[in-house]
Amino acid sequence: MNHLQAEIADPALRPGGLGGAVAPPVTRTGEQRQTYRGVVDEDQADAVTLRRVPENAGDEVVGLPWSLVVRWPAEGRRVDRPRRFQRRRRGFAEEQIRSHITSASPQSGRDTTRFMRILFVAAPLQGHLLPLVPLAAACRDAGHEVILAGGGFPPDVMGLRTADIGAGFSLPRSAVRVALRHPGLARDEMRGIAGQAMVGELFGRANLALIGPLEALAEKEDPDLIVFEPLAEAGAVVAGRLSIPSALQENTLWPATDLFEAVTRSSVMAKFAIPNPELTIAVTPPSLRDGPLAGAIAMRPVPFSGGGSIPEWLLTAGDKPRVLVSRSTLKGPNDGDPMPAVVAAAASVDAEFVLVRPAKADRLPANVRAVDRIPLDRALAHAAAFIHHSGAGSVLGGLAAGVPQLTTPGAGDRRFNSQKLADRGAGFAVEAKEITAADLTRLLTDETLRAAAREVAKEIAGMPSPSTVVAELEKLVSG
Known part of the structure; x- marks a missing residue:
């Protein structure tokens, strides 16, 4: 079963094992990787997961983290075996290969037992x-x-x-x-x-x-x-x-x-x-x-909001405290959008408010700006506070940034989330239509909220x- 020929990539190893020649590893890049299955030319042949460079690279050699490389035949044949062997015995052939390269240290500094x-x-x-x-x-x-x-x-x-x-x-x-x-x-x-x-x-x-x-x-x-x-x-x-x-x-x-x-x-x-x-x-x-x-x-x-570009001015602190205001990505009744009430009250508060993905952005007060989708975690690093619909991702993102939060309770888990945040002391909840200038002022001036938020941020940073x-x-x- 000589469909694949395995080689040792570490130049310190003596040629002659697993296919003979020493070959340099090829850098693997992102989406150009594909996984194939095949058999190695050893006494114990079985299914094994291998990496290959793009189709247009021809007959190439791809480096694996534990210094093993595999040369594919020119036709790049895929050898399928019964699913029960692929699933339950896949690791066996890999362990057989690894037994030949015990003197090779992992390139990444950790022992990768298999690719998944x-x-x-x-x-x-x-x-x-x-x-x-x-x-x-x-x-x-x-x-x-x-x-x-x-x-x-x-x-x-x-x-x-x-x-x-x-x-x-x-x-x-x-x-x-x-x-x-x-x-x-x-x-x-x-x-x-x-x-x-x-x-x-x-x-x-x-x-x-x-x-x-x-x-x-x-x-x-x-x-x-x-x-x-x-x-x-x-x-x-x-x-x-x-x-x-x-x-x-x-x-x-x-x-x-x-x-x-x-x-x-x-x-x-x-x-x-x-x-x-x-x-x-x-x-x-x-x-x-x-x-x-x-x-x-x-x-x-780890906060992640799905991309988007971010204006340079959001990457530094402003002249006034900055408050980010977000809403749910899921439309529906009682979605808890806080933006209309925030816009109505903002002119009475000495702060800058930034609406993220607003449903509409016309006739805004001078201290209110609107942006499209942005990486919220990057903007929160320079914000003084965060207002949102009590979604779990928003709550955790605000806590990771260590900023106080004003949330709007509602359907699903949102009331539960807002209560948990309030119980921890890192935020408080107000019904979406009832947010006032006094609430916005409290959000920016209540130091007990900020202290609790920073405590949780430190806790999150210490998690694995x-x-x-x-x-x-x-x-x-x-x-």
């Missing part, structure tokens, strides 16, 4: 996908192949490959069907007091449209691992069907495990065999939930980074 292909799965809503991007990018940067499966992707996903599985996904349609069956629950949901009961039914039904497309994608891509967010249980369903491990990454202030249980026990999802994830990753700072989430590992919530969590994901596949 990882599917990151989110409901096709930007607020659900964006928190997954930093960990997905960290996995990519560690040498693994990553695919973001979701929909409605923002302009920037850090150069990651995406796959749209959301063609049949409609949250409004699911909401109507659930509301017809549970009208009382739907009314409570609009007021933000339904807890997780409504969200479980809502996303349980919505996930039905994701299972088929995700399974088709997985059959094509043959992942080693699926990482999913708490409202994308289609990831857990497909991982179970393919007998591969899964990891649950929290992206809300609600405990990830509670949401997982709410969705999997919903009336439409209860009929599915849904295995528990092998790993749960919690991103909420422990001080917001009275301690660490039981059974989970912690990871720092996404790059350190990659090793925990690798353990799920390496066993």
Whole structure:
């Protein structure tokens, strides 16, 4: 089985092993990488994940982090083996190869036991996908192949490959069907007091449209691992069907495990065999939930808002305190947009207000400016305060920046989020239509809010980074 010829890239090693010649490694670049499967010309042949340069590069050599390179034949043949061998025995051939290069130290300073292909799965809503991007990018940067499966992707996903599985996904349609069956629950949901009961039914039904497309994608891509967010249980369903491990990454202030249980026990999802994830990753700072989430590992919530350009003037502090004002990426009733009330009150406050993606930006007071989509984390670094709709990503982004927040409670998890922020002392909540100049002044002058926000920012900075969590994901596949 001589479809592939393996070679040693480290010049210090004596030629003659695994194919003979010593070859220089070729730098691998971003989206030009592809993963193929093949067999090595050793006594124990099996499926092994390898890297290849772009098609137009011809018969090239690609360096792997532990100094092994592989030469592909000119035709670049892909050798497929039965799925059960690819999935359950893939690591065997790699370990056979590694046994020949024990004297070669890892180029990156860490021992990469294998390359993985990882599917990151989110409901096709930007607020659900964006928190997954930093960990997905960290996995990519560690040498693994990553695919973001979701929909409605923002302009920037850090150069990651995406796959749209959301063609049949409609949250409004699911909401109507659930509301017809549970009208009382739907009314409570609009007021933000339904807890997780409504969200479980809502996303349980919505996930039905994701299972088929995700399974088709997985059959094509043959992942080693699926990482999913708490409202994308289609990831857990497909991982179970393919007998591969899964990891649950929290992206809300609600405990990830509670949401997982709410969705999997919903009336439409209860009929599915849904295995528990092998790993749960919690991103909420422990001080917001009275301690660490039981059974989970912690990871720092890294703010990421999906790109956009940022004006130079937002990258430095202004002459007056600057307040960023944002709104939800999800349109709907009771969406908690604070901008109209802020605009109405702003002229009475000695500060600069910046509206991010406003629904309209005409007839603004002299101290109010409007910008399109921007990287909020970069702008928050020079802001004095943050006003928004109480979305989990916005709350965590403001806390990471250490700025006090004024939030508007509302449907879904927004009332819960605003209460958690207020309980921690780092912000306060006001109904969207009731924001006054006095509220804006308090936001800028209450030093107890600022002190608490800075405490949480320090707490977040001390949490493990996404790059350190990659090793925990690798353990799920390496066993």
